[in-house]
Amino acid sequence: xxxxxxxxxxxxxxxxxxxxxxxxxxxxxxxxxxxxxxxxxxxxxxxxxxxxxxxxxxxxxxxxxxxxxxxxxxxxxxxxxxxxxxxxxxxxxxxxxxxxxxxxxxxxxxxxxxxxxxxxxxxxxxxxxxxxxxxxxxxxxxxxxxxxxxxxxxxxxxxxxxxxxxxxxxxxxxxxxxxxxxxxxxxxxxxxxxxxxxxxxxxxxxxxxxxxxxxxxxxxxxxxx
Amino acid sequence: xxxxxxxxxxxxxxxxxxxxxxxxxxxxxxxxxxxxxxxxxxxxxxxxxxxxxxxxxxxxxxxxxxxxxxxxxxxxxxxxxxxxxxxxxxxxxxxxxxxxxxxxxxxxxxxxxxxxxxxxxxxxxxxxxxxxxxxxxxxxxxxxxxxxxxxxxxxxxxxxxxxxxxxxxxxxxxxxxxxxxxxxxxxxxxxxxxxxxxxxxxxxxxxxxxxxxxxxxxxxxxxxxxxxxxxxxxxxxxxxxxxxxxxxxxxxxxxxxxxxxxxxxxxxxxxxxxxxxxxxxxxxxxxxxxxxxxxxxxxxxx
Ligand SMILES: Nc1ncnc2c1ncn2[C@@H]1O[C@H](COP(=O)(O)OP(=O)(O)OP(=O)(O)O)[C@@H](O)[C@H]1O
Ligand SMILES: [Mg+2]
Numbered sequence: 014x015x016x017x018x019x020x021x022x023x024x025x026x027x028x029x030x031x032x033x034x035x036x037x038x039x040x041x042x043x044x045x046x047x048x049x050x051x052x053x054x055x056x057x058x059x060x061x062x063x064x065x066x067x068x069x070x071x072x073x074x075x076x077x078x079x080x081x082x083x084x085x086x087x088x089x090x091x092x093x094x095x096x097x098x099x100x101x102x103x104x105x106x107x108x109x110x111x112x113x114x115x116x117x118x119x120x121x122x123x124x125x126x127x128x129x130x131x132x133x134x135x136x137x138x139x140x141x142x143x144x145x146x147x148x149x150x151x152x153x154x155x156x157x158x159x160x161x162x163x164x165x166x167x168x169x170x171x172x173x174x175x176x177x178x179x180x181x182x183x184x185x186x187x188x189x190x191x192x193x194x195x196x197x198x199x200x201x202x203x204x205x206x207x208x209x210x211x212x213x214x215x216x217x218x219x220x221x222x223x224x225x226x227x228x229x230x231x232x233x234x235x236x237x238x
Numbered sequence: 239x240x241x242x243x244x245x246x247x248x249x250x251x252x253x254x255x256x257x258x259x260x261x262x263x264x265x266x267x268x269x270x271x272x273x274x275x276x277x278x279x280x281x282x283x284x285x286x287x288x289x290x291x292x293x294x295x296x297x298x299x300x301x302x303x304x305x306x307x308x309x310x311x312x313x314x315x316x317x318x319x320x321x322x323x324x325x326x327x328x329x330x331x332x333x334x335x336x337x338x339x340x341x342x343x344x345x346x347x348x349x350x351x352x353x354x355x356x357x358x359x360x361x362x363x364x365x366x367x368x369x370x371x372x373x374x375x376x377x378x379x380x381x382x383x384x385x386x387x388x389x390x391x392x393x394x395x396x397x398x399x400x401x402x403x404x405x406x407x408x409x410x411x412x413x414x415x416x417x418x419x420x421x422x423x424x425x426x427x428x429x430x431x432x433x434x435x436x437x438x439x440x441x442x443x444x445x446x447x448x449x450x451x452x453x454x455x456x457x458x459x460x461x462x463x464x465x466x467x468x469x470x471x472x473x474x475x476x477x478x479x480x481x482x483x484x485x486x487x488x489x490x491x492x493x494x495x496x497x498x499x500x501x502x503x504x505x506x507x508x509x510x511x512x513x514x515x516x517x518x519x520x521x522x523x524x525x526x527x528x529x530x531x532x533x534x535x536x537x538x539x540x
Contacts, residue, residue, distance in 0.1 A: 063452070063540040083536075084456050091454035101449050105262040117260075118455035162453065 014039055014170055014201055015060050015093075020069035022055055029055055031229045033069070037170065037203065042196050042219045044212050045205040046234065047226035053205040054098050056226065057172050060203070061093050062086040074169075091119050094163030096173040098205075100155045102147035109134060109143040112161045119166070130165065136191060137161045138184070152179035160188055170201040177208055185211055193218050261446055261463045264439055268471060271435045275475025275520055276482070278428040282421055282520075283483025283513045284503075289417030290512065291503045296410035299403055306399070307380075309338075309369040313393035322367050325391045329371060332386075334378030341368045366393075428472070428520060429527045436468050436531040451539050461532035465525060472524035476517040484513060 015037040022030040029052045037043065037060075045053050058064040059071055062078050071078045073089045081089070094115075102111045113130050116122040134140050137157040142150065150158065156179050163171055171192065177185035189211060196202045196219055206212065215221050223234040309329070313321045322340050329338035341349075346368060347356075380398050387394045440447070450460050487504050505512060 058540075084458075087451070087454050087456045090452065095452065097452070101445065101452075103260065103262075103446055103449055106259065110259075114449070115453040118450060118453055118459055166454075 014074060016070075016072040016075075017059065017066075018070045018072070020059060020066040020071060022052070022059060022064065023067050024055075028067070028229060030059075030226070030231075033231045035224070035231060037201050039169070039201055040196070040199050041201050042193075042215070042221040043203040044215070044221055044223045045203060045226070046207065046209075046212070046223060049207075051226040052229075053226060054174055056231070057095070057174050057203070057205055060172055061090060061095050091115065091166055092169045094166060094168040094171040096156070096159045096163045096171075096176045098174040098178070100159040102155075102158070104147050107144045107146060108139060108150065108158050111147060112139075112158055112165060114162060115166045121166075126165075133161050133165060137188075153181070153184060156180055157184070157188070160191070164191070164195060168200070171195060171203070173202075173204045175206055176204060177206065177211055182210075186214065189215055189218075258463055258466065260450060260460075261439075261443055261467070264442065267435045267439055268467075271432060271468060271471045272475040272478075274431045274435075275428065275472040275524070276479035278424050278431075279476035279479025279516050279520060280483045280486075281479075282424045282516050283480055283487065285417050285420035285424060286513055286516070287487055287503050287505060289414050289421070290505060290509055292410045292413040292417060294506070296407050296414060299410065300407045305373050307371045307373070308397045308399070309371055309387075310366045310395045310397060311369065311391065311393050312366040312395070315364060317393070318367055321391050321393050322369065325369060325387065325394050328383075328386055328390055329369070332378050332383055334373055334376055336372045336374040338369055338371045341370060425519065425523055429523045432468055432472060432524045432527045433531050436464060436528040437535070439464060439468075440531060440535040447536070448539060451536075457533070457536045460536060461529060464532050465528045468528040469521050469525045473517055473521040476520035480513050480516050484510070 015035075017033050017035045020030065020033045021028050033056070045056065047053055055064065059066055060073075062071075062073060062081065065071075065078060073081070073086075074092065076085065076089075078086070102108075103114065106114075109130060110117070112134060113122055113126070116126050116130075131140070131143075134143050137160060139154060139157055139161065142154060147155065147158070156176055160173065160176055163173065173192070176188055176192075180188070185208070192202050192204065193215065204211075212221070212223060225232050225234045309325055311318060311321050311325060326338055326340065329335050346365065349368075350365070380396065384396050387396060447460055490503065
């Protein structure tokens with residue numbers, strides 16, 4: 014699905030990430046941890062083609078991002094749901110439209126999907142806020158809306174960058190639950206988080222691998238959690 | 239290459255209301271674009287009228303008048319008829335002259351009327367007799383004709399018009415060229431204005447574009463929202479401007495034949511349809527300008 018081979022990344026200064034190789038197999042569940050500023054967000058951006066690696070190869074669905082045209086990247090993003098750390102919406106459109114945005118831009122906003130949309134909004138607890146504008150949402154509500162937007166296309170891969178950063182434990186659990194269920198349906202999941210409790214909670218339910226970015230490398234964290 | 243599909247054009251005009259909603263409405267740029275398009279189209283109508291009118295004039299002077307010349311016979315009243323007959327005989331024998339005809343008193347009076355009024359007693363005045371000479375395709379040898387006339391008809395002066403006509407034809411042609419250059423400049427300016435407006439809109443909506451891009455929108459989808467807006471806006475503005483321009487031209491005071499060039503500023507017959515080309519052309523310019531602006535902006539995004 015997503016494959017990194019000897020990838021290095023630098024923003025112009027020294028290398029932030031070096032020699033990273035990883036294959037996200039279909040149906041796998043990964044956590045990504047590491048200190049703040051280690052490069053978790055950068056790593057995820059490499060995984061959805063928002064950044065080009067400075068060395069090595071990133072392959073999305075078997076295509077090297079370097080050889081992908083802009084439209085190919087756009088189409089790949091429809092198969093990769095992303096919850097961004099700095100959640101951004103179209104501030105002039107209500108929450109429901111924002112959640113449905115991926116459907117709209119890919120021409121799939123059919124009636125069936127409208128029903129899905131309503132269920133999904135209920136699931137993330139935003140039914141009552143469906144007509145609100147994004148700037149009127151609380152931080153946690155924004156993150157839930159972002160998760161809903163990330164999964165509405167039923168993508169093959171879901172990349173979530175600190176999806177539980179602003180929400181309480183109960184809501185975190187519910188979001189995790191949603192991601193675990195999606196994983197059971199065969200989706201590939203990668204969650205960047207600092208929240209070790211969340212990782213522990215997940216370990217009881219799925220076979221999750223924990224990756225850690227430390228000193229520019231990607232390491233597989235042991236069972237020491 | 240695919241054939242132009244008119245359902246696509248219709249779709250473009252009716253539009254994907256969804257895609258349109260993605261970009262928040264922009265009040266002031268929208269109105270300014272409309273206004274500029276209208277102003278430019280208004281000017282284009284006049285530039286076009288100028289080109290068409292001067293073109294018409296140049297053609298008429300250059301072509302129709304080139305075929306005719308005038309022989310003027312000034313002689314004492316008792317000799318004028320005899321000299322006229324002699325001149326006509328000479329002209330009949332000149333190769334290259336298709337026909338020659340002495341103007342009647344009525345015609346001469348009509349020619350003089352604008353200057354002397356309708357009550358001029360032509361018969362009693364010693365005014366010269368005019369003979370209209372029509373050339374055939376090849377024309378005649380003016381120099382040779384002059385020589386013969388000076389021998390046989392001493393009172394005859396040949397005026398083959400070229401002397402005064404050529405500078406006028408040149409001026410008219412230059413004016414026509416200037417008209418077309420103006421039209422080119424007008425459309426160039428319109429393209430520049432629309433590019434600036436589109437760039438401003440694209441910059442103001444950088445966040446919107448980034449979000450659309452992140453959720454998997456293709457460049458063409460994002461560009462369409464902008465391109466469609468500016469194209470339709472320009473089309474509407476230009477249509478408005480053309481209508482106003484045509485009305486202004488219709489309202490120009492008309493002064494019959496005597497006015498000549500000034501009142502000739504306008505269109506004739508099917509020529510009135512010519513300005514209708516301006517709005518679609520303007521829309522095309524807007525389409526291309528916005529398209530290029532959007533492509534440039536989108537290329538910078540991940
Ligand atoms: N566009 C950029 N240009 C230059 N430097 C950048 C850019 N984006 C991030 N960085 C730097 O790269 C480093 C890694 O950033 P990144 O956002 O990947 O960290 P992170 O692991 O996600 O941190 P956090 O846990 O705080 O979200 C940081 O030092 C950051 O300042
Ligand atoms: Mg981060």
